[in-house]
Amino acid sequence: MRPGRDDPTERRFPLNSELIMSTEKQKTDFVAIGEKWQQYWAGIKLAEAPETPQKKYFVMPMFAYPSGDIHIGHFRNYSITDAIARKKMMEGYDVMHPFGWDAFGLPAEEAAIKNKRHPEEWTLHNIEVSKATLQKCGILFDWSREVTSCLPDYYKWTQWLFIQFFKKGLAYRKTATVNWCPTCNTVLANEQAAGGVCWRCENPVEKRELLQWFFKITEYAERLLAGIDELDGWPDNLRTIQRGWIGKSIGAEVDFVLENSEIKIPIFTTRPDTVFGVTFMTLAPESPLVEQIGIPDDRRAEVNAYIEAARSKSEIDRTAQTEKDGVFSGCYAINPLNGERVPIWIGDYVLATYGTGAVMAVPGHDQRDYDFAKKYDLEIKYVIDTGRGQDWYDKKPAADPAYGTMMNSDRFDGQVGKEGIRAVIDYCEEQKIGRACTNYKIRDWLISRQRYWGCPIPMIHCKKCGIVPVPEDQLPVELPRGDIDFMPTGRSPLADVKEYIEVDCPECGGKAERDADTMDTFMCSSWYFLRYCDPKNETAIFDPKKAAAWLPIDMYVGGIEHATGHLIYYRFFTKFLYDLGLLKLEEPTVRMFNHGMVNDEQGRKMSKSVGNVVSPIDLVGEHGPDPVRLAVFFAAPSEKEIQWSSAGITGTERFLIRADQFVRSADFSGNTDLNRTFGMADLSAEDKKAYLAFQLALQKINFDFERLQFNTCTAAVMELLNIIPNDISAEMRTYIAGNIVRVLAPLAPHTAEEWWAKVLGNSESVFRAAGWPSVDQTAIAAATITLACQINGKVRGQISVPPDTDNATIEELAKAEPRVQKHLAGKTIKKTIVVPKRLVNFVVQ
RNA sequence: GCGAAAGUGGCGGAAUUGGCAGACGCGCUGGACUUAGGAUCCAGUGGGGUAACCCAUGGGGGUUCAAAUCCCCCCUUUCGCACCA
Missing domain, CATH: 1.10.730.10 (Isoleucyl-tRNA Synthetase; Domain 1)
Structure with missing residues (x-):
């Protein structure tokens, strides 16, 4: 009833x-x-x-x-x-x-330190609470497919993926200058340290030299970039951000040579057509070349002081500084194209991690170089004619970065724009003094984290055999529970857990050590959507048939803040799994939507x-x-x-x-x-x-x-x-x-x-x-239509007509409308415009 | 500094992309029903004017029969990128 x-x-x-x-x-x-x-x-x-x-x-x-x-x-x-x-x-x-939970990460560890609860207990409790809340909100998730990244049945496959990357030569260890957050006591990937501050705590990051695991995302840079063109279901601004982050630039590498030596100093430039305008060059303070060029004793003290100062400056200070500065090294290099001798400077506006860590300076055509040259009274030469006139070139009032006709450039004089660039590159390749080169801003992805609550890195370090992956049938490498001291010390808490670290080498059987670090949590979130397709699979990361049945994601909704992190990584993983033959598509998501945030009544972020x-x-x-x-x-x-x-x-x-x-x-x-x-x-x-x-x-x-x-x-x-x-x-x-x-x-x-x-x-x-x-x-098609009647664009009345009324009838009806009649009285109609289904407008004099 | 997006009533926001500005809702005003109203219902609600009308989409110019929408200059806000050679 x-x-x-x-x-x-x-x-x-x-x-x-x-x-x-x-x-x-x-x-x-x-x-x-x-x-x-x-x-x-x-x-x-x-x-x-x-x-x-x-x-x-x-x-x-x-x-x-x-x-x-x-x-x-x-x-x-x-x-x-x-x-x-x-x-x-x-x-x-x-x-x-x-729905699923990105369940590893620092807050659990911080809570553990504060409340003396294990991170796992804290995390799983939170999941229960959050899940119940979502259910009460009436959000309908398929909980039978729920995934939780901190549980071994999930992170087993995160580890498996790590090993696949390793086997393909895409995971490697190197000592590098890395971003270190002293507050979180761990390293950060470049995208987590954007702007020189930690993405989590917003404190300034420092630089440290550490031996760490990296993923060669740079090897996929071109494909990641090209793929963006196909993502027409994505917001344009998001696509722009990703293009900018990948940061492709096309140019050439040219080998300058240290005077009186064989030592090459390669530089990257997007403007080979200006190479005859080089009047000095600049090395990054952190560049290894600084040690190789043989700085004369009388310059040594000043150079060292400069390098020391640059190193101790925070990333923010370095980038916030508006005026470029540097120090003369006392050494000279030879420009391989014209044999000219140019002074070598060291300046912290040159980045050690981009290009070759060395630049050729062309003050005539690059504003930064111009400013630098002005400050230190270095020579300024113009080699690209953009029609400024001799007077302008004599006065040298500014850098002129426009393309134009090469001049003062020996055999290249008269070459224009792109052709000039091409000609210089061809010549360099012929003479074996340079080569075409494309650079990307995107860097390899730093994976290691010196924290406990993360996915263990499934690698074993053996003195005899080197780095050996944990055999796949022994996965997962489980996080030890027991009594662990989470207090951050600057190195991974796992390093002090003997039972965990000490292990037999899978190859020689001798004593070896596990990697003590855990993975960046972005590893976990780079593939979770695939696990949704086959969440309970115990023998494989997922069944390719099941993945094929559900993919691609038709609609992905999330915040724009992941533009340069997660949303690049998961595309990278998708391409990698495509290469492994497990996926049939290279782009995971058809349509991406960025929702807006909800702030409080004063417009402040909720926290x-x-x-x-x-x-x-x-x-x-x-x-x-x-x-x-x-x-x-x-x-x-x-x-x-x-x-x-x-x-x-x-x-x-x-x-x-x-x-x-x-x-x-x-x-x-x-x-x-x-x-x-x-x-x-x-x-x-x-x-x-x-x-x-x-x-x-x-x-x-x-x-x-x-x-x-x-x-x-x-x-x-x-x-x-x-x-x-x-x-x-x-x-x-x-x-x-x-x-x-x-x-x-x-x-x-x-x-x-x-x-x-x-x-x-x-x-x-x-x-x-x-x-x-x-x-x-x-x-809808049969419905009567209301048209606005305008005189000189001003609405003076309305008429209702059947949908198939012809323009002549509409005009007649409009003219008959009383208010229209009044406004037309004594005027001449110069023009009549009828917009179907919208309006009729009389232009009168 | 560079780049992008935005600026509409007291408020949140509409406007099918150049075609009746202010949909819808909040709030407010008046009324009805009520012991009561922080409920509900009805009417009104951009500004000016008794009205006819006029003025209005950050400011100023322009294109057009017609501009919130397109173009130029300026102001403000919010996001991105911040030495990438």
Whole structure:
């Protein structure tokens, strides 16, 4: 028995006594509806994706760090993917909407130190809490595919991947100047130290020389770059950021030679056409060349002091410094193209890690070199003619970086732009003094971390056999639990765990040592989406067939902050696994969407330390999940940052109550075919208006849903409810009420499910049985059109016409409109413009 | 410093991409029903004007029959990149 179905008077005046009685009652009822249907969905396993999908849709939010406090920002992000998942379900797709935990990482270790709890215990507890919270929020994840990166059945495969990279020669160890965060006591990858500060704690990073594991992501730089062109379902700004991060530049390497020696000093330049304008060169202070050039004794002290000063400066100080400085080394190099002798300087504006760590300086055509030359009174030569005139070249007022015609360049004089560059490179290659060369800004990825709570590096160091991977049948290398001192000392806590470190070499059987470091957590998050396709596989990382069935990810939703980290790494992994033959595609994601952040009312980021975290649990407990969700959707388009205010809930709550009244006012005992159409000609004026309003609303919802603009989707339903006349027929009421249930289902799922079952009387979930309505284009095409009538671009009236009215008739009707008539009186019409379905404009004198 | 995006009522935001600016909602004002209203319903709500109308999308110019939307200059904000040779 369904409430309100048997007594027609109750239907007419549908203030449902059960649902709507008092303020108190309303609030508690959305809460009750929420709980009821969450249980139901869990019971029928609504979210569980099939093993082998027919018509698949893979939608996924980013891997989450289980900090334990799900806030309104998470609620928003996951509501986005949830709404998409639900709509796709209604459209008949086999939907996978999985979730997982990026569960290794420093916060667990910090908490362990603080609360004397093991990081694993802390992490797993947080996962439980977070998961329960997400469920209470009504987010429908397929928990049967949940992955947790800190559990051995997952990190076994992270280790396996490490070994595959090693076997392909893409994982290697080197001593390098690395970013060290003294606060976190660990090294950082370049993208984690962008701007000279640690991505986690935002403290300045230092440089240290350490022997560390790196992945050769640079070997994939070209493919990572080329792949971006194909990602047309990605936001442009994200693509731009990735291109910039990879930072390809095409040029040449030219070997300058140390005077009176055989020592080559190669330089990288994108402007070989300016090589005759070189008047000095500069080495990075950290460059090994500095030690090789034989600095004369009288320069030694000054040079050493400069290098020391550069080294002790923080990254921020070095880059913030506006004026370039340097020191003369006392040595000279020979320009191999013209045999000229040029002084060698040392300056910290040259980066040791880019190119060759040495540059040729052309003050005439490079602003930095110009500034440097001015400061130290070095020669300035112009070798590219851009038509400035002799006067300008004599005065030397600035550097001129434009392309032009080569001059003062011996045999190359007269060569223009790109041809000049080409000619110089060809000549260098002929003479074996240089070569074409392409450089990338992206650096190899530093994997090692000197911390406990991470995935152990499955490598063994043997004095006899060198570096030996742990045999794959012995994976996973499990993190030792026991009594471990997590206090950061600057080296990995595992280094002091004897039972862990001491191991027999898998090759010679002799005494050997495990690698004491753990992996960057970005390793774990670079492949989790693949594990979703086959989460329980014990014998392989995943079954390639299952991966092929689900990939690519159709919609990936996450923050823009991962543009140069995660979103490059997971593309890199995808390409690597493609090369291994495990994947059939090189790009993992068709469509990427960057959601906006949720800040507090003052616009500040929500954080525990500020104490301004808004918990969705409190809101959901007070208002129910749907009013809160609608309020979040309604606040702004999904990509925009919002300042959270609970005030919005008032409006969405009222709206849901009004919608509830409308839905319950309909009679679902007769023909309830929601896919039916109506012939416009047969309808009363009211029905026509309502029917058309629904078709237009649906059209807008489809359009806006596609671009994830849920605020206007919601507004479209609100507007529809406002438009519908009171005295529509019972049939039309049934049709529209039932369809409002359908279109609201992705946005307000609990309430829609309640209506679907209790008001419409269905026994199967709205997400499985309802289907998504299709627009009655015939009705829209047949609808009467309202045109604005303008005089000189100003609106003076309106006319309504049938859709097929010809322009001449439209003009006549418009001229007959009283206000138009008034404005036309005594004027001459010079021109008439009719825009189909929009307006008619008379240009008058 | 360079680059990108944005700037619309008291507030959040719309505007199907050059075609009726301010949809939808909050808030506010008035009214109804009420013992009560922080509930609900009805009406109003960019500014000016009794009105006809006029003025309005950060400011100033321009293109166009028509500009929030396109172009130029300036201001402000928010993000990226910050010596990549």
